[in-house]
Amino acid sequence: MTQTGRTVDEVAVAPDDVTSVEPRTSHSWWRLTVLGIGALVFVFPFYYMIIGSLQKNQNTSLSGVVPQPGNITLRNYGEINAALNLGKTLINSGVFTGGVLLATVVFGVLAGYALAQLRFRGRGLLFVSMLLLLMVPFQLLIIPLYVLIVRYYGLGDSYLGMIAPFAINSTAVFIFRQYFLQLPKELFDAARIDGANEFRILTRIALPLVRPALLTAMLLTFIGPWNEYLWPFLITKQQSMQPLAVALANYMNTVQSTVSNPFGTILAGAVVLAVPAVALFLAFQRYFVAPNIGSAVKG
């Protein structure tokens, strides 16, 4: 996975708007041409993935690009299900992703709120640590994390071990903080005068105001563990514990010669792996676009 996950990139996201476009918009034909070609290049592999997953016999020639009525089958899906137990691996992916989402939403919101609105000793240190965490890619720490989680904590082949290094997505904490920071201070002071405690202020006042940010952060958090390969690959060796991405990659590396259309079977698995993330993205597209990079890179 090339998503850097914890880097400073995927930061505060604001609704996209088309207000300040380049003024000379008359000749949109070149735009459409460029975009059309671009879109084709981007979408073709997805189309080809589906076509390939339905082929009875692997067809890598040009004619294979168009579905051939005589060469269509759903058998590849059956084969991959028999080989990987899709239900179980999807549940594993779901538990892994769900655990990360839950921890991020609960603890990340608390931390983001504290970093934005509360004054306490250690806040500066916490903030700097968060920035450091955003910059140091997780992959560079796989060896000590492996030692720690598999050896010291004995969490190999367990959900907890899978979730732990991702538990609180720092990018999400950063987004939460940026949004809480934008809320007017007076709002909170007024509530405090009324005697509300901080937890109540957070849940009753602050959270409802940043609901779009919450959704954005959750979507961002979702694609991390759902698509993650390296870490769960390292710590889950029992297939019954492997998320779909790991089980599929292992399948790609090993047992493929035992089925009649190995690539079709792999692609069927790829379709099953891709669909949830793509569907979620399409459904919530609105919240998923135009990162307001100002906050991250300006300065």
Added chain:
Amino acid sequence: MKLRAIVVGALTLSMGLAACGSGAAPSSTKGATLSYGPISIWYSNNAQEITWGEQEVAAWNTLHPTQKVTGQQIPASQSSEEVISAAITAGSEPCLIYNTAPAAVPDFQQAGGLVPLNDFPGAVSYIQTRTGSLASMYKSPDGQYYQMPWKSNPVVIFYNKTEFAKAGISTTNPPLSTYSEFLATAQKLVSSGAAKYAIYPSPSSEFYESWYDFYPLYAAESGGKLLVENGKATFDSPAGQAVAAFWAQLYKENLAGTATVTGDTFADGTAAMAIVGPWAIADYQGKEGSPAVDYGVAPLPTSKGNTSYTIPTFSDAKNIGMYASCKNRGTAWDFLKFTTSASADGKLLTLTGQMPMRQGLQKAYASYFTANPDYTDFAVESAHVIECPNVPNSIQVWQDFRDDWSKSVIFGTSSPNAALASAASAINKLVSSSSSLP
């Protein structure tokens, strides 16, 4: 890889630090050897061995209801060794693994992951009686057995009769005995268009790939030398150089492929020959979408010529290891004996076509070999196999060898002879230091 070994080795020595490692004490207590109860085992993930494993486990469980054995395929990964060593580290490995590569035993042993079978009374004589003189190859440098020799897959030449016929080459007695005959046959196969490649061992750089290109031919050419003997690499020699030159020629003339491919190139007809053992036959029987391969078998070539199956070859053996986190070792040992009995070995032979490491195979299972005469050659060859040397840092030794082999022989970026020399000097350092340092 090599430089790493040398630099760290030198620095460690110069700092006067005691190298550590070889003396990892097993976490066991002697008491566990007498402990009985449920155990779990892993076996390989090919269909034939799964069937055998399931049958053995079921048979045992009906006889021993209080010592239930749970069998499971070894978890899938790029290599079994990687899964096993991860499991050793996590302490989650089963009692017995029926897929322990001899080359990995020194590393597993160093990690404290294996139980010495000498702990069990009568084990040594049990192993030596069953396997005979070949058993000594599986003894570790400390004189103990950390693995039960189990089954071999003597590696020979397989050839595709259909493609040989198409190229106008004899399908009953193809000219493959000397290197020059082999090369001429290979050229004919490719130039006639009968096959895209003459032979196609995997060109990838996994440490074990040399077992299927260099090592068998080297065993044959050198008269059965191991990669390392008496703490010294043996292959920087005329025999090693002849084998390297032979392969380099095949690659240079594009008779062997240098691109990593998915799938079996012999089963799908891309290559007209393969170097494998009998386990692969199941893959050549055909299945939906790909027809069966009409294959023939030939002995390994040597520079001077060879037509016999008594020439040394690589065993491609898989053994049984008992692992350190096993609690009920008494049961594990009993089950191990149960599954290596004459009758269990017979079932293994019948179901998988692989050769149990048992002396006098042909006599013991005469009816099988009468019914399956093709397999007689493998049985003959199985008495002449050689093994990976049981030396410290074994996997890294093979990795170093592979890296130099890839660069020179496969990809032609350096001279094969120079590569053999540099691999030899790096390996000499690796095996002489009992250190774990890379």
Added chain:
Amino acid sequence: MPEVPPLEAELQLATRGSEMKLEAELPPGTGESRGTRLARAVLGPQPIGMAFGAPYALFIAVLFAYPLGLAVWISFHSYFFTAPGVSVARPFVGLANYVAVLTDSEVLRSFLNILIFLVINVPLTVALSLLLATALNAAIPFRALFRACFYVPYVTASVAMVAVWLFMFNTGGVVDSVLGPVAPVPSWLVNQNWAMPSIAIYVTWKQLGFFILLYLAALQNVPKELYEAASIDGASWWHRLWSVTIPGVRTVTTLITLLAIIVGANLFTEPYLLTAGGGPNGTSASPVLLMYQIGIEQNHPDFASALGVILVIGVLLIVGVQRLLQRNQT
């Protein structure tokens, strides 16, 4: 949407300001006891914040700071994995592991591979994402659809995408079929000269959507007046691009370079799956792939930890330099 304060300012505020602020701006609320006031002086005006931040702080300590320290420790010792309960000596070896890493031909080759990756990935990403973002930056039909198309690869699992690319770029795959005799031999992923460029192109494709959105946001912040002034001066589109657009989105360009370096340092899935473990002949191996192969597969975590520490230092240095440059620019 109110403008969010720039990160640098925030950072200074947070680091320098926090101590000062502890005493200041007490929330309204009077009649506190002496003890409460003392507590506030020590813990800050809103000590509840410590409770809120505690889980995250714990997470950072246990799963970031400690592993980082452990990596440093392992990298200075001789260390290999053992079964639980097996105790072995782990002697201090000084800089031996670091020397070994920096003189290892495979490691050096992987650094070279990353350089190849960057040389292809960065210009390609910048050019293509700027082009597509510029094209998108107008009121055109199907705008949302186009944007979705570009973004979809970014949100999809690399394992799934790698599977399709393998299918497409395999020997005799559809790409070879289209190119016919022009296709490289051996094919892309198994060709020593093409393996790393193929990965660079794949990653460009996979991540482009994200960068298009970054550029799009940046383009929308370029003041319209600048374009208008340029138009009045009769500047060609090329001139407008050079003098208005490119300077206007420079921060994003810098960010892309930075992220590309981080991505390059982290490549794993692609060389592991797409080019069969960094092949052929190590020409597509990445540092993280080597950390896995040498550290875990070959049981030399000490060597791999040293490599990891070197990479962490490298990434932090690059981020630091980038911040410094950016501060000087503004």
